[in-house]
Amino acid sequence: MPPPRVRFAPSPTGYLHVGGARTALFNWLYARHTGGTFVLRIEDTDRERSTDAHTKVILDGLGWLGIQWDEGPFFQGAYGPRHKADAERLVEGSAAYRCFCTREELDAQRREAERAGLTFRYDRRCQSLPPEEVERRRAAGVPSTIRFLVGDEEIAWDDAVHGRISFQGRDLDDFVILRSDDTAIYNLAVVSDDIAMAITHVIRGDDHISNTPKQIALYRALGHEIPVFAHVPMILGPDGKKLSKRHGATAVGDYQDQGILAPAMRNFLALLGWSPGGDREILAEEEMIALFTLEGIQKKAAVFDATKLEWMNGEYLSARPADELLPAVTRRLEQMGVDWGGRDLRPLIESVKTRSRTILHVAERVAVRLEPSRSTLDEKGEALIRKMGPAFATNLERAADALEPLRNGEWTAEQLLASLKDAAESHGLKLGDAMQPIRVALTGSTVSEPVNELLEVVGPDRSLARMREVAERVRGAGSAR
Ligand code: GLU
DSSP, rough: OOOEEEEEEEOOOSSSSSHHHHHHHHHHHHHHTTOOOEEEEOOOOOTTTOOOOHHHHHHHHHHHOOOOEEEEEEEEEGGHHHHHHHHHHHTTTTTEEEOOOHHHHHHHHHHHHTTTTTOOOOOOTTTSSOOHHHHHHHTTTTOEEEEEOSSEEEEEEEETEEEEEEGGGGGSOOOOEETSOOBBBBBHHHHHHHHTTTOOEEEEEEEGGGGHHHHHHHHHHOOOOEEEEEEEEOOOTSSSBBGGGGSSSBBBHHHTTOOOHHHHHHHHHHTSSSSSSSOOOOOHHHHHHHOOOGGGBBBOOEEOOOOHHHHHHHHHHHHSSSSHHHHHHHHHHHHHTTTTOOOOHHHHHHHEEEESSHHHHHHHHHHHHHGGGOOOOOHHOOOOHHHHHHHHHHHHHHHHHHGGGGGOOOOOHHHHHHHHHHHHTTTOOOHHHHHHHHHHHHSSSSSSHHHHHHHHHHHHHHHHHHHHHHHHHHHHHHHHO
16 A cells, blocks of 8 residues: 555635644644655635635644645645546536526526425436537537536445445535536535545545535546545534634634644644543654554544643643743743843743743743732732731731841842741741742732742842832732732
8 A cells, every 4th residue: 555645725715723723733643654645735716715815824824833744735726727627527428517507597496496395406407408509508608517417326435533424326416516617616626636636535624524425426437546534523612512713712823822832732733533542641743643543533523622722731831941932932021011131031931931821921920020010919819918917918028027138149049948947937937928928929829939939030129129018018908909
């Protein structure tokens, strides 16, 4: 068996949807797993809705995700002459016929069927036109389409995901394959291109299942072996409805903008409808490639869980060296108008990346450590202030007093911890009661890196000023806002 040839065939009529990206990823993983070839074909035949800008967004999105194609991008619009020739070949072999019915005539036939309570099916009136009549009308310039003559027999295939699927030929209408302006309808264009590009496996969304019998009929009529079809499950929102903008971002580019890392996004997308077996979720690229099979694709719809994506991104963030995150974080800080005065941000990134969910979150937390006044008090911080009462401000001031002597030169995590322990002990406080108010004063929250590390990165001047300021404010107002 020659190695497989697969393709991703997006229509450039919109942004790169997460569903499209997932289809591209499955094709790419399959090609890499099998040593096959991944072809990219842009299906730009809908001239009104296809734009170069959309094509660029799709190519950029694939590039960002690290999905490299081996051949292409090919543009379907360039293959019009082949599509037309294939349609004409089918007419010559009597597998298709010229139809001269106008839109008005077809609408009238449709209305009639509806009145009679029947499903409209083209009644093949043009199929029985004598060849001389067809020629006469063509010579006279009467517009015509080409319709495919669908046989009555069953059309079935063994779908690599869903198993056996079958349709009755008699339930399919004689569908149009070539418009009167000689452009191909989707089903013909796809089959003509897949044959020309020697595609062996068609891996695509299961919204295309209803097109497949028509495409199989075309393959047969054109004298070609049918490829393997693998229809991958739909992606649903958490409410069980088809994923849409109502559920939040659906464009891959939005996740890039939200500070999701490309390898995390790719890992997350891979698990939408595919399981490597077991309960492993974090998979490096090589592992995904090694484990990917069509058998591992699930039949049931996948659910897009944005919380899980953030969790996964957090896992990737903490595993990345600060160096690698630096460019994206500084870009974000610039957008936020934060001035870091040439300071090396890597230690700050290093200390916040573990508890962060996205690059934006990392940048926000770095910004707060550069300028503690940017912090906002969260629920947990507020609850702590309420719970501790006056002790919150007192402990904060005591801690500031204890740390004051370290201002010159000894402001290190180690020394800070030692001084805080001493202070807690001499005032008879639990270490936590001495430390939590510092955390809340500097970050607005009770969750952060260890307090001594936090103090070290914020630095003596900003830490001490902020601690005293918050203590004063809480004492005055009963709140740190
Ligand atoms: N252009 C089609 C789409 O975007 C591709 C269908 C296919 O993969 O066959 O849905």
